[in-house]
Amino acid sequence: MNAVESEQMISESRLSRLDSKVFVIAITLTGFLLVMAIMGYFSYQRQLSIARAAGNELSRLIESDLQHNENFSDAVSMLYMRLKRGESGSVHVRQEFDRDSGIYGINLYADKPNNALEGTLQSVTPLTEDALLIAESIDMALKIENKDSRYSKMERRYFFSGDNHFIYITNKMPLSRFVFQHNNGKSHSMFTTPQSGVWLSQKLRAAPVTRNNAVTHVYIDSISNAPVITVRHPVWSRTKGGVVLGWLCFDYQQSELQEIVRSLGVSAQNNFLNVYLLDKQTNTEFRIAGKSSDGKETQVSINDRYDVIVTINTLRYYVTQKGRNDLMVLLLVALCFLAAYMICCNIIRAARERAQRDPLTGLYNRSWLHKLDQRKTKDNMTVVMIDCNNFKAINDTHGHAVGDSLLKHIGQLLRARLNSNSDYAVRMGGDEFLLVFEGSNVSQVRACMKRIESDIAMSSAKIPLTVSYGVTEVARGMSIYTAIALADTLMHNAKKDAKNPDA
């Protein structure tokens, strides 16, 4: 092999080394990104399905509440009509006046065994006969309401608003929170909470907002100072389409809707959900739960007016337990790929190392030379080309196996004489060896070669073996291949001289 061929082989090997590294990195990165993409897709789908489930459930509950309110208002209308016609007995509710708050009130259904009060009807003006009939109807409707429904367990704020009267219906709450007030030593049956007395009279005295729509947009309630939507249902004096006596209005407060969100198993443990009610007509968002609006979004329609929007805060999703599992898997995948990358690199390094070794002698082979070429030539660098004399005859006489063990033995001898930190032995092929000395001058190298020659002669006494060699100092700036070629020529000259001592 000449120097040009060697150069070509070296640059090819350099290229393949680079290729294999780039290949491993590319495969690792592609695999990692692929797994990330697949996991991201499934994580995204899971987040969306959670959002969709929450949105569907919330819209279903709100819709059923709206339906419930409508049924309740229809029941009040029906009962009112019956009372008016004298079909449902007489009016039982009793109007009373609370001097402290200046409010007229009527007790509604009190569920004493369960310590629950449905509420009181309260008005700042004395209730007219018609208003008393409505109050009685509301009382009766409350009694026949399904007490087991989720709705009946919710705190409720609603009021009746007619042309001449505004009746507020207090919240459902435990009886124990009410104070039975006494008037002149006589038991006074009107319930008033000490905390809510002022609030109630304010609420009642505030002019009720006239609303033309069946559903209001989100507004801040003047008394409770909280965002509210009011849904109103007509109470009819005759059948539907007849005269409207007034409106039963149901306030949806943020806290109530939050309660619904909390009651959804899915959102109770996942604080990454942001839930909004979107008023489609005014394009107003009414936040029910959560803090931000970013993330995956899903929109579920409740009715013509409202949509539920659920978004998922991805960062929070990952911080909560469910997301943490995803992160752990992602981390494990990253570690697996890192391990795979390191293993691949090691395999390649070992294969490259093997490719630079001669399998018979364990010395470097010719392809290792490019390493030397890459390095800056050091001062005091000397190369020696060695070739065994008449090796063919040894093979022919003693057999190839003996020839092999001789070559192996020469390799050991060479290694034994070299300084492992600065000198290298290379099997160039067949019975040819190259020695590279870094840090020894030519005379030191020649002295070393004398010792190697005698080692070989002594150790192969049964099968006499000699070597020829050529020594060349690598001049500053000289290519290693040029030096090897020079040493090769010198070695051949020496061989010729040995064979023809007379010439």
Ligand SMILES: Nc1nc2c(ncn2[C@@H]2O[C@H](COP(=O)(O)OP(=O)(O)OP(=O)(O)O)[C@@H](O)[C@H]2O)c(=O)[nH]1
């Ligand atoms: N046993 C063995 N023989 C080898 C191996 N590689 C090459 N040879 C033999 O080594 C011999 C080398 O021959 P040459 O260098 O051409 O000639 P030579 O007999 O050494 O004679 P000169 O070099 O002129 O002194 C050939 O017969 C090869 O077959 C090997 O790995 N093992």
